[in-house]
Amino acid sequence: MADNKKNTPVEYYPSALTIAGSDSGGGAGIEADLRTFNALGVYGCAAITAVTAQNPETVTRIDLIPGAGVAAQIDAVASKIAIRCAKSGMLGSAENVSAVADAVKRHDLKLICDPVMVSTSGKKLCADDAVDVIKKELLPRALWVTPNIPECEFLLGRKITSEAEAADAARAFADTFAVNVLLKGGHFLKSSRAVDYVCYRGELYTLSSPKVKLPPCAGHGTGCTLSAAMAALTALNFSWSDMLQDAKAFTFGSLRENVEIGENISAMYPPVEDALELIEMERCGGKRSKGASR
Numbered sequence: 349m350a351d352n353k354k355n356t357p358v359e360y361y362p363s364a365l366t367i368a369g370s371d372s373g374g375g376a377g378i379e380a381d382l383r384t385f386n387a388l389g390v391y392g393c394a395a396i397t398a399v400t401a402q403n404p405e406t407v408t409r410i411d412l413i414p415g416a417g418v419a420a421q422i423d424a425v426a427s428k429i430a431i432r433c434a435k436s437g438m439l440g441s442a443e444n445v446s447a448v449a450d451a452v453k454r455h456d457l458k459l460i461c462d463p464v465m466v467s468t469s470g471k472k473l474c475a476d477d478a479v480d481v482i483k484k485e486l487l488p489r490a491l492w493v494t495p496n497i498p499e500c501e502f503l504l505g506r507k508i509t510s511e512a513e514a515a516d517a518a519r520a521f522a523d524t525f526a527v528n529v530l531l532k533g534g535h536f537l538k539s540s541r542a543v544d545y546v547c548y549r550g551e552l553y554t555l556s557s558p559k560v561k562l563p564p565c566a567g568h569g570t571g572c573t574l575s576a577a578m579a580a581l582t583a584l585n586f587s588w589s590d591m592l593q594d595a596k597a598f599t600f601g602s603l604r605e606n607v608e609i610g611e612n613i614s615a616m617y618p619p620v621e622d623a624l625e626l627i628e629m630e631r632c633g634g635k636r637s638k639g640a641s642r
Contacts, residue, residue, distance in 0.1 A: 361389075361390070361391040362389075362390050362391065362430075362432050362583045362584055362585075363390065363391040363392075363393060363429050363430055363431050363432060363583065364385050364390045364391070364392060364393070364431065364432060364433050364434065364435070364576075364579045364580050364582075364583040365392075365393045365394070365395065365422070365425055365426075365429075365431045365433075365434040365435070365457070365579075366378055366381035366382065366385070366392065366393070366394050366395070366434070366435050366437065366576060366579070367394075367395045367397060367418070367422065367434060367435065367436045367437070367439070367448055368381060368394075368396070368397060368435070368436065368437030368438050368439075368464075368572070369396065369397050369398035369399070369400050369410075369437065369438035369440065369464075369473070370396050370398065370399050370400060371400055371402055371569070372399075372400060372401055372402055372403070373402050373403040373404050373568075374615070375404050375565070375568040375569040375615050375616070376568055376569035376571075376572045377400070377437060377438060377569075377572060378394050378396055378437075380569040380572040380573050380576065381394070381435065381437070381572055381573075381575075381576040381579075382394060383618060384572075384573050384576035384577050384580060384598070384618065385576060385579075385580050386618075387598075387618035388577060388580040388581065388584070388598065389580075389584070390580040390583050390584065391429075393425045393429055393431065394421075395418055395421035395422045395425065396413055396418075396421065397412065397413055397418050397437075397438060397439050397440055397444050397448075398410055398411060398412045398413060398438060398440045399411045399413070403613075404565035404568045404609075404613055404615060405565060405613070407473075410440070410473070412440045412441055412444065413444070414443070415441070415443035415444050415446065415447035416447070418439075418444050418447045418448060418451075419447040419448075419450065419451050422448070422451040422455070423451065423454075423455075426451075426455040426457070431455070431457060432458070432582065432583035432584075432585075433457070433458045433459075433460065433491075433579040433580070433582040433583040434452065434457045434458065434459050434460070434579065435459070435460040435461070435462065435575045435576055435578070435579035436448055436459060436460075436461050436462065436486070436490075437462045437464045437572055437575065438464040438473045438474070439464070439474070439478065439482075439486075440473065440474060440475065440478070441475050441477075441478055442475060442477045442478040442480075442481045444478075445478050445481040445482050445485060445486050446481055446485055448486065449481075449485035449486045449489055450485075452486075452489045452490075453489060458491045458582060459489060459490045459491055459492075460490065460491060460492045460493075460494065460575050460578045460579045460582065461486060461487060461490035461492070461493045461494070461527075461575075462493075462494045462495075462571055462572065462574075462575035463482055463486075463487070463493060463494075463495050463499050463503065464499075464571070464572075465479075465498075465499050465502065466498065466499075479502070479503070482503070483503065483525070487503075487525040487527055488525055488526055488527065490527050491527075491528065491582070492527070492528045492529070492530060492578060493521070493525065493527050493528070493529050493530075494529075494530045494531075494532060494571065494574060494575045494578070495521070495529070495531060495532065496531075496532040496534070496571060497514065497531070497532070497533065500514075500517050500518075500521055500531055501517075503521070503525075504517060504520060504521055504524065506520075511533065511539070511543065514531060514533050514545050515545050515552060515554075515632065517531060517545075518530075518531040518545035518546065518547045518552065519547050519550075519552055521547070522547035522550070523550075528546075528547065528548045528549065528588075529545075529546070529547045530544055530545075530546050530555070530574075530578075530592065531544060531545040531546075531547075532544050532571065532574070533545055534570070539559075540558070540559060541556040541557060541558055541559060541628075542556060542557050542558070542559050542600075543555070543556040544556065544596070546592060546629075548588060551631065552631070552632040553629055553630060553631050553632060554628075554629070554630050554632065555592055555593065555596055555627070555628075555629050556596075556627070556628050556629075556630075557596055557597070557599075557600040557623070557626055557627050557628075558600070558626055560600070560603045560604050562603060562606065562614070563606065563608075563612075563614040564612055564613060564614060565613050565614055565615065566603065566606040566614040566615060566616055567603065567616070568615065568616070569615070569616060570599060570603065570616065573598070573599050573602055573616060574595055574596070574599045577594070577595035577598045577599060578591060578592070578595045581594050581595055589629060592629065593624065593627045593629055594624060596627050597622070597623045597624040597626070597627045598618075598619065598623075599616075600623050600626065600627070601618075601619025601621060601622070601623040602616040602617055602618055602619055603616050604619065604621075604623065605617060605618075605619045605620060605621065
C-alpha cells in the first residue's frame with residue numbers, strides 16, 4: 349500500500365519549556381503550564397524540579413529533584429527542540445536555581461521567571477539559601493519576572509500596602525534586577541478590577557481585568573497560568589504589549605470559566621470565550637489601551 353503521508357506537509361509547531369514542580373492535584377505547576385501551552389497552540393516541554401503531593405487545598409510532601417537532574421532535562425530538550433521561550437516556577441533549592449540559571453545562559457533561552465516561594469495554601473516552596481541565588485543569578489537572566497505582592501516584598505525588602513506603593517515597587521524591582529517586571533496586584537481587594545503593575549524598559553503601565561468571585565480553590569494556579577501564557581505567547585512571537593494583554597485575558601478567562609473537580613472544589617480551566625476586550629492596559633500618565641478581539 350502506498351504511503352499517502354509521504355508528501356504531506358508537516359505543520360511546524362512553536363515550542364515552549366516549563367521548568368517547575370509537579371502538582372499532583374493538577375491545578376498548578378507543570379500540569380497547569382502544559383495545559384496552558386496546549387490551549388494556546390504551543391508544543392509543551394518540561395523539566396521537573398520537584399514532585400509534590402498536593403491537592404488544591406494543601407501540600408503534604410515535597411521531593412526535590414537534584415540540580416544535575418534538572419539541568420540534564422533542560423539540556424536534553426534544548427539539544428533537539430527549538431525552544432522559543434521558557435518559564436520557571438517552583439525551583440525549591442539554591443542548587444536548582446543555579447542549575448536553571450546556568451542552563452538559561454548556556455542555551456540562550458528567553459525566560460519568564462515566576463519566583464514561586466509560597467503555595468496558595470501557605471506551604472513554603474523555596475529554601476532560605478535559594479533567595480540570594482535567585483536575586484544574583486536567575487532574575488538578571490530573565491526577560492520578564494512575575495512576582496506577586498508578598499514575593500516582591502520579600503525580594504525587595506520593603507512592605508507594599510497601597511496601589512501607589514505597588515507601582516513604585518514595580519519600578520524599583522525592574523531597576524534593581526535589570527529586568528522587565530509584571531507585579532501581580534490581585535492582593536489589593538478595594539478595587540473592582542484586578543490591577544497588575546508593569547515596568548517595561550523603564551516605563552510604567554497598569555494592566556487590569558475585572559475581578560471574579562470564585563468558588564473554593566478556583567484561584568489555585570493563577571500565577572503559574574499567567575506566566576505560562578506569557579511564555580507561550582512569547583513563543584508565538586506576540587509583541588510585548590499584546591503578549592501581556594492576551595496572557596491576562598487567558599488567565600481571567602480561565603478563572604471565569606472554572607470547573608468543578610470535586611465536592612466543593614473548583615479549578616481554573618482554559619477558557620472557551622475570548623475575554624480580551626475586558627482587558628485594559630494604560631501607560632501611567634498616558635493613553636489607555638483596551639484589548640480587542642483578534
